[in-house]
Amino acid sequence: MKKDRRAIHPIGIAILLIGAALMVWTSLGMAADAREQEVAQKQEEVQQLKDVVVTEKGGAPGLEQSPSKTVINVEDFTVIGAPGNIEDLFKTQAIIDFRGETDLVPDSDTLNMRGFSSGRFVMAVDGLTVQKTGGRKGTHIVDYTLLSPLPIEKIEIIAGPHCALYDSKSIGGAINIVTEAPKRRDSLKPDVKLSTSYSSYNTQNHSLRMQGAADIVTYGLGVQLNSTDGYLRHNETDIQTYSGNIGALLPYNGFINLSASRSNVNREVPVNNTGDDYDSDYPEVEGASFDAYQDPTWDKNAWSYRLNYLQNLPIGRLTVAAYRSEEDRDRAYYTWINSSDHSEGLELSSMFTTWRQEGGKIQDEYKWTDNHISTFGYETAKLYDGEDEDERVRKVAGYLQHQWNITSFLDVKLGLRHEDVKIWVSNSQTSGIPNRGSWIEREWHQWVPKSYTTWKMDAMTPWLRDTSLSLGISKIWHAPDSHGEYNPQGRPTGAWLEPEHGMGYDFVLNRRLWRDISLMLDYSFYNIKDFIASNSSYAEYSGASAGDLRYSDYKINLEEVHRQGVELNLGGHLTMDLSFYLTYAWQNFKSQGDEPAGKTELDDQAEHRISAGLRYSLFEKTALMLDYYYQSKEVSERSELIGYDENNEEIYDWSQVDNPSYQLVNFALEQKLFKNKWFFRDAKLKFYIKNLFDEVYYDSRAYPSTDRTYGVTFSVGI
Numbered sequence: 001m002k003k004d005r006r007a008i009h010p011i012g013i014a015i016l017l018i019g020a021a022l023m024v025w026t027s028l029g030m031a032a033d034a035r036e037q038e039v040a041q042k043q044e045e046v047q048q049l050k051d052v053v054v055t056e057k058g059g060a061p062g063l064e065q066s067p068s069k070t071v072i073n074v075e076d077f078t079v080i081g082a083p084g085n086i087e088d089l090f091k092t093q094a095i096i097d098f099r100g101e102t103d104l105v106p107d108s109d110t111l112n113m114r115g116f117s118s119g120r121f122v123m124a125v126d127g128l129t130v131q132k133t134g135g136r137k138g139t140h141i142v143d144y145t146l147l148s149p150l151p152i153e154k155i156e157i158i159a160g161p162h163c164a165l166y167d168s169k170s171i172g173g174a175i176n177i178v179t180e181a182p183k184r185r186d187s188l189k190p191d192v193k194l195s196t197s198y199s200s201y202n203t204q205n206h207s208l209r210m211q212g213a214a215d216i217v218t219y220g221l222g223v224q225l226n227s228t229d230g231y232l233r234h235n236e237t238d239i240q241t242y243s244g245n246i247g248a249l250l251p252y253n254g255f256i257n258l259s260a261s262r263s264n265v266n267r268e269v270p271v272n273n274t275g276d277d278y279d280s281d282y283p284e285v286e287g288a289s290f291d292a293y294q295d296p297t298w299d300k301n302a303w304s305y306r307l308n309y310l311q312n313l314p315i316g317r318l319t320v321a322a323y324r325s326e327e328d329r330d331r332a333y334y335t336w337i338n339s340s341d342h343s344e345g346l347e348l349s350s351m352f353t354t355w356r357q358e359g360g361k362i363q364d365e366y367k368w369t370d371n372h373i374s375t376f377g378y379e380t381a382k383l384y385d386g387e388d389e390d391e392r393v394r395k396v397a398g399y400l401q402h403q404w405n406i407t408s409f410l411d412v413k414l415g416l417r418h419e420d421v422k423i424w425v426s427n428s429q430t431s432g433i434p435n436r437g438s439w440i441e442r443e444w445h446q447w448v449p450k451s452y453t454t455w456k457m458d459a460m461t462p463w464l465r466d467t468s469l470s471l472g473i474s475k476i477w478h479a480p481d482s483h484g485e486y487n488p489q490g491r492p493t494g495a496w497l498e499p500e501h502g503m504g505y506d507f508v509l510n511r512r513l514w515r516d517i518s519l520m521l522d523y524s525f526y527n528i529k530d531f532i533a534s535n536s537s538y539a540e541y542s543g544a545s546a547g548d549l550r551y552s553d554y555k556i557n558l559e560e561v562h563r564q565g566v567e568l569n570l571g572g573h574l575t576m577d578l579s580f581y582l583t584y585a586w587q588n589f590k591s592q593g594d595e596p597a598g599k600t601e602l603d604d605q606a607e608h609r610i611s612a613g614l615r616y617s618l619f620e621k622t623a624l625m626l627d628y629y630y631q632s633k634e635v636s637e638r639s640e641l642i643g644y645d646e647n648n649e650e651i652y653d654w655s656q657v658d659n660p661s662y663q664l665v666n667f668a669l670e671q672k673l674f675k676n677k678w679f680f681r682d683a684k685l686k687f688y689i690k691n692l693f694d695e696v697y698y699d700s701r702a703y704p705s706t707d708r709t710y711g712v713t714f715s716v717g718i
Contacts, residue, residue, distance in 0.1 A: 059518045060571030060581035061615065067454045067470040067510050068162070068413075070520075070569065072155040078615065080627050080668040080688045082197040083713060084205040084224055086148040087111065090175070091629070094585035094609040095159060095567055101270055101703050104203045104228040105237050106144040109134075114159065114524070114565060115587045115605050116172035118142045119482045124176045125150065126308060128321045128361050129167040133385045133392045135483025136353040137298075137331055146263055146302055146327075149224040149241040151180040151209065159567065160524060161504040162472035164399045164415025164450045165363070165377060169478045171504070171526065180211075181310070182218035182247045182255045190219075192718035199688075199711025203228040216249040218257070231706045232270040233282035234292060240264045254311035261304045269296035269333075270703060283704040293346070296333035302326065316366030324358040356384040359395075371405040385483065386426075393481050394422045401450070409459050415450035421479040425486050425494035432492050433550045440495045442486075450474040466512035476502040476528055485532055485555065491542075493555035500557075502528040517572030524565045530557035531591075533601035559593030561602065577617040585609045599637045606661075608632035621672040625688075626665070634659040662697030666690045683716040 059065045062077025072089055081088040087106050090096045100110030113121040118141035123130045125147070134141040156176040158166075166174040185191075190212030197205045204227050211220040226239040240263065247257030271294065273279055274286045290296040304325040311318050331353070334346040359381030367373050376399070383393040401415035425440040427433055433440070452472045457464040479499040480486045486494025509521040535556040536542075541549045564587065571581035586608055591598025610630040618624050636657045668688035675681060687710075694708040 059516065060579050060613075061573075063571055063581055065510065065518050065520050065569055065571070067468055067508055068158065068452055068472075070157040070159075072157070074152050074154060078623070078625060078670065080625055080666040081690065082199065082203070082205040082711065083195050083715065084148055084197070084207055084226055086150075086152070087144055089155060092581070092583070092611055092613065092627070093157060094583035094611045095157075095173075095565075097606070097609065097631075099699060099701075101699060101701060102228070102231060102235060102237075103706055104199075104201060104231065104709075105226045105239060106148045108143040108145065109139040109141055110144060111142075112172075113175065114172035114585075115563065115589060119485065120169055120478060121172035122166045122170040122174035122176075123147075124166060124174060125306075126179055126321055127165065127176060127319070127363070128323060128359070129379075129381070131167075131357050131359060131381045131383055131393075131395075132327070132355050133383045133483045134355075135385070135487065136329070137351065139482075139484055140329075140355075141482060143300075143302070143327070145226075145239055145265055146241070146261075146304070147177060148226070149207075149222060149243060149261065149263075150177060151211070151220070151222070152177055153180045154178045159522065160472055160474070160506045161476050161526075162413075162415075162450050162452045162474045162506065164401045164417040164448070165375065167379075167395070167397070168417060168419045168446075168448050169481065171476055171478060171500075171528070182213070182245075182249060182257050184216075184249055185213040188212070188214060193715065194718070195713065195715035197711060197713035199690075200709035201229045201231055203709070203711070205713075213249070218245075218247045218249065218255070220245045220259075230268070230270075231283070232285060232703060233273040233279055234268045234271040234290075234296070236268045238264075238266045250311055252312040254309075256309045257307070259306045259308075261302075263300070263302040265300040265302070267298050267300070269298060271296065283707075285703060287702055290333055294333040294335065296331075298329055298331040300327060300329045302328075316364045319363045319365075320360070322360035324356075326354065326356045328352065328354045352387070354385065354387070354389055356389050358382050373403045375399075375401045375403075390424065390426075392424050392483070395481070396420045409456040411454045411456070413450075413452040415474075417448045417450065418445065419448060419477070419479075420445040421481055421499075423479075423481060423486055423494055425492045426490070427492040427495070428490065431490075431544075433495055434548055436492075436495060440492055442494055444479045444499050446477045446499065446501075448475045448477045466518075468510045470506070470508040470510070472504070472506035472508070474504050476500065476504050476526065478532075480532055480555075488534070488536075488555060491551045491554045493551055496552045497532060497555055498530050498557055500528055500530050500532055502526065502560075513572075515573055517570070517574075520567075520569040522565075522567040524563075524567070526561075526563040528561045528563065529559070531561040531601075532556075533558050533595070533597045535595070535597040537600065538596050556595065556597060558591055558595055558598050558601070560591070561598070562590050562592060564588050579615045580613065582612040583610070603637040604634050604659075606631045606634045623670045623672075625668040625670065627667075628663070628665055630663040631661060633661045659698055659702070662695055664690075664695055664697075665692040667692050679718060681717040684714070686713045687711070688713070 062073045064071040079088045085106055090111055091098050095114050097112040098110055099112055100107045109118045118139055123142045130142050132141050159173040161171050190210050192210045195207045206225045209222045222243040224241045228237050230236050243261035245257055245259035247255055249255050269290055270288055271290045271292045272285055272288045273282050274284050277292055307322045309320040330350055332350040335349050336342055337344040337347050361379040363377035365375045379397045381395045382391060384391050397419040399417040403413045405411050422443040427436050427438055427440050454468050454470040457467045477499055480494055480497045504526045506522055506524045511519045513519055533556055535553050539553045541552050542554055566586045568584040573579045588607060589602040589605060591602055612628045614626040616624045668686055670686040673683035673685060689710055691708045697705050699705050
């Protein structure tokens, strides 16, 4: 039976109507500003002519590469696809691995960084780590659905564990989303931006954002709607997010801002599509967790409140951030009342979960001299979950980072972070560890030193101008602070686990090759001891007969894991009208111990990934865009116990399942309709095709990935 395809979302139509009303309303008060806009436009054009001059800063438009991080400036960097999907921005970097079921709309925990999932790299907003216990039928630590509507100014990508300002789980690195700060405006007229897109499978994105100020008072409102019928069977999604903020401008470029958002997410879960129940409207799927008759869904409501304060004071640049957020999710599906007699019908099974998070951070950056800058900070987080919203994780951290420009050619950044992590492990009195009580409390604390040194080689010889070598050497430390680690499937494994620890090394070459074309080459090596791994397939102490050792080997600490990687970033202008970016990543994980879980836990990782793009200004207002993605095969390890040796040690038969390599090409044509006309500005129309050659490939969970899709986007400011 064919799925009903919906018309354009009614709220999307409402956004367009609201936008039209705002156009009329704005026009009444804008006549006096028209002349000012013309002058501002001419001044901006003059400034753009100056920007043509090549400086020491290199890289593709919208991408800035420095020895310690990559910055994506959202306004200047163009992506192929809908503007409301933040995952499209991340996928332009080869160290970011997309592992979702669908790329049509944002989803939860769909990204890995340097081969690490959400539990081992930091996703932050304005320097404050996104925290959640997660778990309950999935990882559920970072939901990119909730991040996509943010008013993003830029994205900072810091590879590796070398920054003391972020949570110690940043083994793979940290991604910091910097939102637009409140600013003074010359007019009472608010800035309004409308965008809308439509693509294959009835995938829609509609966005309305308004920001303004009255004297020192600033405000903002936003609405974003995402929806899709989905490529897979039973994969329909509707996402509605409403947000607002109010703030005040303070002396010396300071501000205080309070923001709030609410999201309503309705998701269906992909089902098997094979055999007698096969629906030819969708690709064949087998091995999914559900069948079509079960009608599985996981619907979510989420709330978030954030406070941001910044002030330049005699004691330094002081920032304060605090948040409180809550998510609930209902995972529902039908099961047979009697699996042996289907005539008795179906009953609804529902698992309702609530997560609550609250925390804050205070930080001061003090500039002693031009060569000495110190950053001091304190951060705390409390994470709750479950039916009774029990406190499960408490984190407290203090940090110091000092940047010392020793000479004009040598910079040293030294950091020290102290982190205290406390967890409460739920222990069932009927099926848990005997004699340990209903809650098992664990606490760890550690000093974590960081360092990053950059040697600028300009003074050595003219041909080494704009060339630097950097070396990062930092301690790795990560306590089991997520539900999937300390309470997987309800097992109290956190009673036995110890924190991961080790060392991380990065050796980085940065060089501007020619004009603004820059190169970054990074070799990294991580030595991680007590790596936390799932061992359920090999566990011997899961039954009641295990006594006080029950679940001691359900999750284990691997003896030692080595991770190596090579990354390359290259980008800039080949001609005035043609720019490019190229990123490449190679990685390899290897367990140094003899634990069988060392093979199955570290598998399913592509060794080679490439992400590249071309941007060509065909005419003054017309641009062609081409993106290319490549991923080598992923190998999943499988094991089967076949016997025991003379020492009663288990003997396993190993096999491999390959997910073949694939490559994708995306294409877009963007037309700037006008810069300023009447009361409108920056009108753009873009047509795009994703997966241009209709490549057949599979994601990491063995679902068929999206075929060729077509789309159009339109955006305009008022």
